[in-house]
C-alpha cells in the first residue's frame with residue numbers, strides 16, 4: 001500500500017467537494033478526480049439549486065409535493081423529506097463558503113421558476129450555477145490541510161477488505177494503491193453510455209461499475225431522464241443544454257411548422273416535467289416526420305435575455321445562433337440518471353463502509369423522474385450526511401484495514417476501437433424516450449457479449465479500457481432491467 005487514509009472520496013464534483021469540506025480536520029482524506037478537478041457534470045449545471053428559503057411564499061410541503069408529482073410518486077418519502085428540510089441550510093452554508101449566488105437589491109437570493117416547481121425557489125448564479133459552486137468549493141478545499149487532492153488520477157479498481165478498502169489508481173502512467181477505512185463514491189452520471197448526452201466526458205458510470213463489481217446493490221438504473229431541450233448539433237456527442245430556466249422565463253417550444261404543440265400533449269405545456277415534454281417532442285416528431293424543433297425566446301427584451309442567460313447566449317452564438325433574434329434548434333437527449341448505487345438515508349451502500357452520493361447513487365429522492373434543480377441539492381445533503389456518518393464512526397474506532405489483495409499488472413493488450421461506439425448506438429436505439437421492447441433481448445445479448453470480451457481478455461488498464469468496461473456494465477444492467485420489465 002502506498003498510503004493509508006481515513007477516507008477516500010472518488011470524485012470532485014459538488015458531491016465530492018462538499019463531502020470533503022464536511023470532514024473535520026482530524027480526519028485525513030484523499031480526494032481524487034480522473035481528469036482536471038473542474039471537469040464534471042456539476043460544473044455544467046446551469047439552472048440552479050432548488051431550496052425553500054422563503055417560508056412565507058413557499059413551504060417544505062409544496063417542495064415535497066412537487067418532487068413527488070415529478071417522480072410519479074415512486075420516490076422514497078423519507079429521503080425526499082430529508083432532502084427538502086435539510087437542503088436549505090446546505091445552500092446557505094455553500095453561500096457562506098463563497099458561492100456567488102445572484103442577489104436581489106435587498107440582499108436576498110434571487111429565486112427563479114423551473115418546470116414542475118409550483119413556486120419560485122431555484123437559486124442560481126446567472127446560468128452557470130454549477131461552475132460557481134465548483135469553483136468556490138475547490139478554493140476552500142485547497143486550504144484544508146487534512147485533504148490531499150489528486151487530479152488526473154484514474155481509479156481503476158476498488159477492493160473491499162475486512163475493515164476498509166484498497167483503492168487502485170493510475171496517475172501519470174504509474175499505478176498506486178491507497179488504503180482507507182471508508183470510501184465515498186461521488187463519481188457522477190452515465191451520460192456517455194448514450195450517443196448523445198448533455199453530460200461531461202467523465203460521465204461513464206465508473207463508480208456504479210466498481211460498486212457492482214464489489215457486489216453492492218444497484219437500483220433502478222433504467223430510470224434515465226432525457227432532457228427535452230438540448231442544442232441540436234448533429235456532430236457533437238456532448239450536447240449543450242438549453243436550461244429549463246429558459247422555458248421558466250417564457251421561451252416557447254415550436255415544431256417544424258413553427259407551431260406551439262406542448263399543450264396538445266399536457267395541459268402544463270412547456271412547463272410540464274421533463275419526461276412529459278421529451279415525450280411530447282418525440283411523439284410530435286413521429287407525427288410531423290421531422291426532428292426539427294425550436295425554442296423561441298425572441299419575444300423577450302434582448303438585454304434581459306443576455307443578462308439572464310449569458311452563457312447560453314454566448315454558447316449559442318458560437319454555433320451561429322443569436323438567441324435574442326433566432327429560434328434555438330433543440331432535441332431531447334440523455335441528461336440524468338435517477339437510479340444508481342442503492343444507499344440508505346445515511347448514504348451508505350449495501351456494503352458496510354462504502355458510501356455513495358450524488359448522481360451515481362440511488363437515494364430514491366427522484367422517483368421515476370427528477371424534478372429540475374433537485375440534484376445539486378441531493379448532492380449537497382447526502383454528501384454532507386456521508387461525511388458526518390464516516391466521521392462519527394472513525395471517532396469511535398479506527399480499525400486495521402486487513403490484508404491487501406494481490407495486485408494485477410496494469411500492462412496488457414491495447415483495447416481495439418469500437419466497443420464504446422457499439423454500446424452507445426445500441427442504447428440510443430433501444431432505450432431512448434420511447435423505448436423499444438422488441439429490441440430489448442437482442443440488445444442485451446450484444447452488450448453482454450461485449451462485456452464478456454472486455455473482462456476475459458488481458459487489456460492494459462488505461463482510461464479507455466476502464467471507461468469501456470464501466471459503460472458495458474452500466475448498459476447491461478439498464479438493458480437487463482428493461483428486458484425484465486423492472487423500472
Ligand SMILES: Cc1cc2nc3c(=O)[nH]c(=O)nc-3n(C[C@H](O)[C@H](O)[C@H](O)COP(=O)(O)OP(=O)(O)OC[C@H]3O[C@@H](n4cnc5c(N)ncnc54)[C@H](O)[C@@H]3O)c2cc1C
Pocket residue numbers: 010011012013014015016032033034035037039040041042043044045046047048049050129130153154155156186187188189198199200202203206207241335336357358359360372373374375376377379
Ligand atoms: C448540462 C447539465 C446541466 C445541469 N443543470 C443542473 C441544474 O441546474 N441543477 C441541478 O440541480 N442539477 C443540474 N444538473 C445535474 C447535476 O449537475 C449533477 O447531477 C450533479 O452535479 C452531479 O454531481 P456529482 O458530484 O455527483 O458528479 P459530477 O459532478 O459529475 O462529478 C463526478 C466526479 O467523479 C470523478 N470520477 C468519475 N470516475 C472516476 C474514476 N474512475 N476515477 C477518479 N475520478 C472519477 C470525475 O472526475 C468527477 O470529478 C445538470 C447536469 C448537466 C449535465
